[in-house]
Structure formats: structure tokens, C-alpha cells
Amino acid sequence: MSTKSILTKSSMTFLEQYLNNASPTGYESEGQKIWMEYLKPYVDTFITDTYGNAVGVINPDAPYKVLIEGHSDEISWYVNYITEDGLIYVIRNGGSDHQIAPSKRVNIHTKKGIVKGVFGWPAIHTRGRGKEEAATQFNIFIDCGCSNKEEVEKLGIHVGCVITYPDEFMVLNENKLVCRAIDNRMGGFMIAEVARLLKEHKKKLPFGLYVVNAVQEEIGLRGAEMITQTIKPNVAIVTDVCHDTTTPMIDKKIEGDLKIGRGPVIAYAPAVQNKLRDLIVDTAEEKKIPFQRHATSRATGTDTDAYAYSNGGVASALISLPLRYMHTTVEMVHKEDVENVIRLIYETLLKIENNEDFSYFK
Numbered sequence: 001m002s003t004k005s006i007l008t009k010s011s012m013t014f015l016e017q018y019l020n021n022a023s024p025t026g027y028e029s030e031g032q033k034i035w036m037e038y039l040k041p042y043v044d045t046f047i048t049d050t051y052g053n054a055v056g057v058i059n060p061d062a063p064y065k066v067l068i069e070g071h072s073d074e075i076s077w078y079v080n081y082i083t084e085d086g087l088i089y090v091i092r093n094g095g096s097d098h099q100i101a102p103s104k105r106v107n108i109h110t111k112k113g114i115v116k117g118v119f120g121w122p123a124i125h126t127r128g129r130g131k132e133e134a135a136t137q138f139n140i141f142i143d144c145g146c147s148n149k150e151e152v153e154k155l156g157i158h159v160g161c162v163i164t165y166p167d168e169f170m171v172l173n174e175n176k177l178v179c180r181a182i183d184n185r186m187g188g189f190m191i192a193e194v195a196r197l198l199k200e201h202k203k204k205l206p207f208g209l210y211v212v213n214a215v216q217e218e219i220g221l222r223g224a225e226m227i228t229q230t231i232k233p234n235v236a237i238v239t240d241v242c243h244d245t246t247t248p249m250i251d252k253k254i255e256g257d258l259k260i261g262r263g264p265v266i267a268y269a270p271a272v273q274n275k276l277r278d279l280i281v282d283t284a285e286e287k288k289i290p291f292q293r294h295a296t297s298r299a300t301g302t303d304t305d306a307y308a309y310s311n312g313g314v315a316s317a318l319i320s321l322p323l324r325y326m327h328t329t330v331e332m333v334h335k336e337d338v339e340n341v342i343r344l345i346y347e348t349l350l351k352i353e354n355n356e357d358f359s360y361f362k
Contacts, residue, residue: 070187094218263290
């Protein structure tokens with residue numbers, strides 16, 4: 001494959017639309033519709049399930065099944081308690097960071113539509129009398145401009161309404177892509193681009209390819225746990241994000257030495273099947289795709305773990321996209337890394353053999 005940019009104008013239009021759309025854990029359906037509409041020309045059929053997992057399938061009748069995966073959900077908040085004065089206290093839906101919340105604008109999703117609000121915070125002038133109280137998940141609150149609980153409820157807000165941030169996609173310095181929920185809607189984008197390239201280059205795979213956009217990863221790999229039982233894959237290649245450890249206040253001795261712009265990150269972990277990982281590394285070296293390595297200890301913390309230990313054991317691997325400022329509204333990745341993850345998955349798929357006795361990775 002050529003080393004020139006593989007992302008088209010229509011690819012980037014899709015990416016911006018997909019990232020800007022809200023897709024909180026448990027409420028991924030609108031994002032899945034956008035993703036499936038883009039993927040439709042590049043697959044033969046779709047599989048969906050009760051909780052919203054979406055799968056585009058190429059060559060669905062093949063007995064040998066290879067799965068490539070990203071997850072579609074984003075962290076968010078739930079309305080937990082409404083005070084008599086009309087202020088809203090929240091609980092997490094996934095790993096939402098309480099420290100970034102004060103002064104952020106929010107969208108509260110109701111049956112009447114989106115209600116705007118803000119995370120309020122005491123003015124600096126009122127906080128200088130002794131020890132300042134830090135923001136915690138228990139003292140942050142949302143103000144939607146109401147004077148009392150009744151006004152809040154008239155807007156359609158109730159306990160259980162989900163809350164997202166409205167921060168939208170932008171590009172910094174030409175090649176840094178910034179948005180909330182790049183973790184891991186960028187994974188869904190990258191696997192969709194793999195499917196596009198296979199179609200456009202008229203590649204005929206000797207196995208079934210299952211392009212999976214899973215739900216509910218942010219609360220414990222739940223979507224992957226479900227869909228692996230439906231597909232029963234022989235091989236799973238997962239893409240997610242990992243930390244760029246070169247920004248301030250991160251200890252490389254603990255988190256490893258990883259940086260945006262230096263290429264995809266190949267994981268080393270018990271859940272990663274050695275022969276599959278070696279095939280990915282060999283592919284990267286042969287195709288001159290830059291890459292980094294990351295040791296993740298006991299678990300990867302990604303959907304890789306769910307696939308690896310399902311169905312009696314599935315040969316699984318993880319290719320991560322280095323990212324700055326995870327679980328904030330300004331998550332940042334390098335455009336070249338995005339392209340190189342796509343290239344690496346694409347080229348690896350072309351090397352996987354279809355062995356009906358499934359012996360290749362044993």
C-alpha cells in the first residue's frame with residue numbers, strides 16, 4: 001500500500017460527524033446508525049443485537065472468522081439527585097473525570113430533547129478562606145438555569161437522564177485531531193476505513209471478516225462479552241487507545257514510554273496471543289510501518305481481554321492508538337498514527353491464512 005495519505009475527504013467528513021454525535025454508554029444507537037450508514041457500501045451484511053453492538057460482515061459464509069474491533073461508547077454522567085433549589089448532582093457512567101467538570105457546558109438528554117446546562121463552581125473570590133475544597137464526584141453539580149426542582153422536571157429532566165459534553169472536533173497544527181470521545185470512536189472509524197480499503201482495492205479475503213463496533217466497553221467490556229458469543233471468532237484484532245506518556249505529570253517508569261506521532265502501539269500481555277502479535281510485528285517491519293511496544297501487565301483493560309478468554313480461547317491481539325488527555329474533552333491523537341493503525345490492520349489481514357483446522361495460531 002502507498003505511504004501517501006489514505007484518508008479521503010469523505011472519510012474526514014464521516015469522522016467529524018461521528019465524533020460530534022453523542023454516544024454515551026448504554027445509548028449508542030444514534031452513533032451506530034451513522035457508523036453503519038458509512039460502512040454499508042463496504043460490507044455484505046450486518047449483525048446487530050439487543051444492546052446495540054453493530055457488526056459489518058464481509059464474506060459471511062466462510063467458516064473461518066476474523067474479527068476487527070473498536071468500541072463506540074463514550075463516558076458520561078447520570079442525573080442522580082435534584083435539589084429543591086433546582087441543582088443537579090450526578091454519578092458516573094463510565095470513567096468520567098470529575099476534575100475537568102467545573103465550568104464545563106453539558107447536554108442533558110431527555111425525551112423532550114437536549115436540555116443545556118453547566119457544571120457550576122464557586123467563584124475564586126469565595127474559596128480563599130482557609131483550605132480550598134477540591135472538585136470531587138460528590139460535590140460537582142449542574143445548573144440548568146432553574147429556580148427549583150419543579151422547573152427542572154418541567155424541562156423533562158429526571159433521575160437517570162444521561163449527560164454528555166458538547167465539545168466538538170477540531171484540528172490543531174494540521175495533523176493533531178482533537179475531540180471528546182476519540183476513546184474510542186476513533187477505533188470504529190479506523191476499522192471502517194480498513195473495510196473501505198479492502199473494497200476499493202478489490203481484496204478477496206479467504207475468511208469471513210467481522211467489523212465490530214462494540215458497545216459498553218467503558219463500564220467493563222460488556223458489549224464485547226456479548227458479541228463474541230454471537231460471532232464465535234477464531235481471531236480477534238482489537239484497536240483502542242493508550243496513553244501518550246510524554247506530557248507532564250506522567251511517570252514513564254510506570255506507564256511506559258509512548259508518544260503520539262511515533263506509530264501504533266502493539267501490546268504485550270497474557271491476553272495477547274503470541275503468534276498473532278508476532279505476525280502483526282512482522283507485518284509492521286516488512287511494510288515499514290512505524291510502531292511502539294507496550295507491556296500491559298495482567299490485563300490490557302480493553303475488549304481484547306473479553307475476546308481472548310471467550311469461547312474456549314480466541315487468538316487475540318491489541319493495536320492501540322497513542323492519545324493525550326484520555327477521558328477529557330480534548331483527547332488528542334496524531335493523524336499519521338490513525339493512518340498507520342489502519343495500514344497495520346489492513347496489511348495484517350492480508351497475511352492471515354485461512355486454516356480450516358484453525359492451526360495457524362496454535
